[in-house]
Amino acid sequence: MTESKTISLPNIESAIALAGNREENLKTLSKQTGATLVLRGQDLLITGTANQIQLCCRLVSSLEDFWKHGKSITNVDILTARHALDTNRQDELQDLRGDVLARNRRGDEIRAKTFRQRQYVQAVRTHDLTFCIGPAGTGKTYLAAVLAVQALLSNQYERLILTRPAVEAGERLGFLPGDLQQKVNPYLRPLYDALHEFIDPEKIANLMERGIVEVAPLAYMRGRTLSNAFVILDEAQNTTPAQMKMVLTRLGFNSRMVVTGDLTQTDLPLHQASGLSVSQKILEKVEGIAFCYLGKGDVVRHPLVQRIVAAYEEHEKT
Incomplete structure (x- = not known):
């Protein structure tokens, strides 16, 4: 039997926030x-069966x-x-929403969006290698960049080192224009983008000149001991076993x-x-090392990205 119920929102701003862009949130709730x-x-x-309306009201209430x-x-x-709601983890949901990791330069609050993301954040906070x-x-x-920048700004570490392998995708570095740093910069662009969310570009240049922030290709890590540093190795699926062993054994004190x-890319x-x-x-299974696994349900980009990831996962099963 079809029923209906009306929820009166406190103001137009609340209505706009709940509906979302082009009422996408209402479509998702439906x-x-x-x-x-x-x-x-x-x-x-809200129109539907009694059970549908009850679930919808609970869901809208949990987003209050x-x-x-x-x-x-x-x-x-x-x-x-x-x-x-399905797993009776409402208290844990409140903890997740209350754990603000940082604010970006626009003043937006940055927090984990899903339970597995929060497990990842907790692992990074409590393990030397994650x-x-x-x-x-x-x-x-x-x-990882959010936590690293916050740790650097609170003086927990003296340096922030961001690195990734410069794997050639169809064109060789030697044919790209510029000096070596200019050649590898395109590979490191995602790491720069994460930094710019929290630190003024002018300050980043100053921190890099002083060696406090270092963004470098993986090859630059050989022979070094990375002490008093927060290190992020990105795109690790493109390392060779020898490169991975090399960078992991660079880890120094404090x-x-x-x-x-992403093993699929x-x-x-x-x-x-x-x-x-x-x-x-x-x-x-080595003690002191944390492994965290995120899936399509943790995608925080455009909703279409979730569907793309799901479609590829389904294709790879066949």
């Missing part, structure tokens, strides 16, 4: 609950921390809230390292084993 949602001004009309204050709600926020493996868009590098990668030659895959087999 898909998650089976109910039909229509927003009329500040009134949300966002829409009550006019904060934007993402697809991932809704899915995480639904997961919390591996995070997952598909594109799950926040692997971004969350240092922390985060290794991120390896750019190495077909015959070459991935250093990330090999280290996973060798180190997964």
Whole structure:
């Protein structure tokens, strides 16, 4: 039997926040609950069976921390809230939302969006070496950079070192214009982008000149001992086993390292084993090392990215 219920939101800002861009949030809520949602001004009309309406009301209520204050709600926020309801983890959901990692230069709060992202954050906080493996868009590098910058700014470490292998994708470095640093900069661009979220570009240049922030290709790590540093190795699936062993054994005293990668996006030659895959087999049970795994449910980019990741996962099973 079809029923209906109306939820009156406190103001137009709350209504806009709950509806989302092009009412995408209402579509997601409808898909998650089976109910039909229509927003009329500040009134949300919910139509469906009694169970559908009850679930939808609980889900809208669990998002109140966002829409009550006019904060934007993402697809991932809704899915995480639904997961919390299904698994009776509402208290844990409140802890997740209350754990603000940092604020970016625009003043936006940065926090883990999903339970597995929060497990990743907790692992980085409590382990000297953390591996995070997952598909594109799950926040692997971004969350590591957030924690690294905050640790640097609070003087927990003297240096922040960001590195990744410069794997050639169809063109050789020798044919690219510029000196060596200019040749490898395109490979390191994602790491620069993460830094710019929190530090003024002028300050980044100053920190790099003083050696406090270092963004360099993996080859620059050979022969060094990385002490009093927070180290992020990005795109680790493109390391060879020898390169991975090399960088892991650079870890010095009072240092922390985060290794991120996506085993489904390896750019190495077909015959070459991935250093990330090999280290996973060798180190997964070693005490003091954390392995975190993110999946399509942790994608925090455009909702379409979730569907792309899911489609590829399904294709690779066949």
